[in-house]
Amino acid sequence: MSRKLVVAGYGMVAQRFLEAMAGSDWDVTVLAEESVPAYDRVRLTSWYEGESLDMGGPPEGVKVLYNTPLREVDRLNKTVNGDIPYDALVLATGSRPFVPPIPGADLPGVFVYRTIDDLRSIKEWAQGKRVGAVLGGGLLGLEAANALKGMGLLVHVVEFAPRLMPMQVDEGGGAVLKRHIEELGLTVHTGSACSALKPGGMVIGEQELDVDIVIIAAGIRPRDEVIDLPKGPRGGYLVDETCRTADESIWAIGECAALQGVCYGLVAPGYAMAEVVADRLTGGQAMMTAPDTSTKLKLLGVDVASFGTPFAEGLDVVVSDQLSGVYAKLLLTDDAQTLLGGILVGDASAYPALRASVGGPLPGPPLSVLSGQVKLEVQQVCSCHAVTKDHITEAIAGGCQDVPALKACTKAGTGCGSCVPLLKQLLAEGGVTLSKALCEHFAYSRQELFDIIHVRGITSFNALISEHGTGRGCDICKPAVASILASMSNGYILDGEQAALQDTNDHFLANIQRDGTYSVVPRIPGGEVTPDKLIVIGEVARDFGLYTKITGGQRIDLFGARVEQLPQIWRRLVDAGFESGHAYGKALRTVKSCVGSTWCRYGVQDSVGMAVELELRYRGLRAPHKIKSAVSGCARECAEARSKDFGIIATEKGWNLYVGGNGGFRPRHADLFLTDASKELLIQTIDRFLMYYIRTADRLQRTASWIESLDGGLDHLREVIVDDSLGLCAELDAMMAKHVESYSDEWSDTLADPNRLARFVSFVNAPDTPDPDIKYAVERGQKVPL
């Protein structure tokens, strides 16, 4: 029996915790108060710009109970909410917005700023309104002000403290920040308190302002009311440096925890706590170190950063340039030898380097450092994963030539992402100039070649290389161009000059093996096959003496076919109703499926039917790399859809679409892209996803690294293929419609034409003589190459 772990709360910190626990032997249940998986609350405001806040959803095997807040905990019997047992309970209940006791705070039109639901209500209410006010000039308040401004409202910001962002910046920084924000047309009232809210108005000191909507962003309070455990001085479940509460089976992480008495309202310390508890629950000995509360953000277009302990005692160096609106403060120890912290407003470009220097000496005179005259030697590049500059330079020397490669190799840049610009800088310093040339024959990337071929209407390699290349091509550019031509024109891939472009697999429509023979994979859509057809495969394998193996994609691979045997083998297969499985092509391979609702007592949709439909729709589609897919009939995910380029998992209401997964050398789970989609929306989205991939990916780039390489990643993809931000969708739809209409089975077409069959001979001067060098042994009852 595996031990039971209950996680109360499903926000960002819980998500990080679940990811850190993935692969452990704990049986995990999550209580989620909201109806959706964790989302990126740090970027909440960008929800208004249509950006996805998706964080990938729960890891495999985790059971999530949505719309289920933590109501009660029975510590004696170790259960929550009455009947859910736990061996360990991790509290990640977060915090709630603090609403000061102002008269009228409960009026309609008064909101808080915490959840997507809050944002939705604000948006509805703000329709057609003119003036808005935000109570609170901290981080969250300025975010909310930004959101209201984005909706076209006039905005007042009211802050009780004498400056904006009192937690992060000092008076000088606050003044520069205030000036920036006022220049944007917002009205800032610092040192002011709101004494009452009224319908359509608010009272500040002596003044009464007309306002149509009010957002209260006056801070947060930990949600610590459910369990009677010791609390911190300002609330929050009191935890020690291992994040354990006074009850040894109960842990607390994130904003609901008072780590040695202190609550942290930032995500980075929450993540650190999540990692510590995950490590402890899986037998480790991790401890919390003093959390890093450094932050850098762009508020209303103004860079603001604070790092280290900027309010400690020490020597300070302040640069305040009111002309250009830049403020910077460095705090040093009394001997001026060690950087303690600092504040940057208006220009935070020195932040990564300065933050990394905290606790060590400044590399030059403070004024020169601040004015950018001294280049800082950054030691720690990625704080999320503790990657140092040495790691990065080593990786670059070891062959990492771009940011995705560095991410894969060092994990740097895969946490908060804030060090990605630094990674680019280090790549440039390392002498990497990212050449986009495909090979010596073309100075263009695959995407550029695609556009050239598309726009100029080029239909042959000869025309392309004579006008846009040099030489006569090679094993890199020829198959790449062949693939582009095939994606575009969708004709038979081996006629005329195109035959000379194909790799041997596409040339013989089979997969070459190490002894020079080929393997044959007939298409078995969705893995569904009748007994009669199965018998034909068996008979063909027996009659031609082929080694037979079931593939991972729910098909059957027949090995050891010689070139001259391929047409005979395929004649039998085509007569029995089989088609090419394109196992040899950079093309759609299979759409794997579980048995689904047709037979399975758990299935909620017909996954086999969907898989068959998708496989038949996209069969033969040529792409920059192979494409795999799977459809699962329920959340148990037996078809392993999340390891595919596009995976579909049935829900009670429709289909969830995941994109960008793969197995292979660097396994990656696909990211959630659509939720509860109808079949029509699902297919339309996959159409566009595949066509956009085919148009813009690099040669031999799988969908996962393609998405990573897109500027803006998954969000960009969503803008292009869901919101149609580039106006491309109609064209992508048309390309796919053309593919679907003009599909024709390559092996049937080959068998029907004697000219096309002419190449399938062992020797041009002895067409029926088998290659005398091919020799076999027998292993486990089947032939294998010597």
Add this chain to the structure above:
Amino acid sequence: MSVDVITQWTTVCPISRIQPERGVAALVEGTQIALIRTWDDELYAVSNRDPIAGAQVMSRGIVGTRGDAPTLASPLHKQVYDLRTGECLDVPGVSLPTYRVRCTDDGLVEVAI
């Protein structure tokens, strides 16, 4: 003293059987040969045996150029060979045996081994 070398030519196929920028395999006195026709209708004959993988596959490789050299790439692991000399351009010290080849006036391809 001079020695007259009499070359023994074997007719393999009409030139039309070899598509430009592709190859065919031929069996000549028990030796497997890859016959390659380049874009400018030059003919080359090299061993069909991939010297690295050991399989008889070279005739199925991709034909192209590297700099000025006409090339043939192994279909198994893509090492590239200079068709004029048989020398492997990617792995030092590896080469393909080369053979003499010609096309007669009436369009027949002949090989001498």
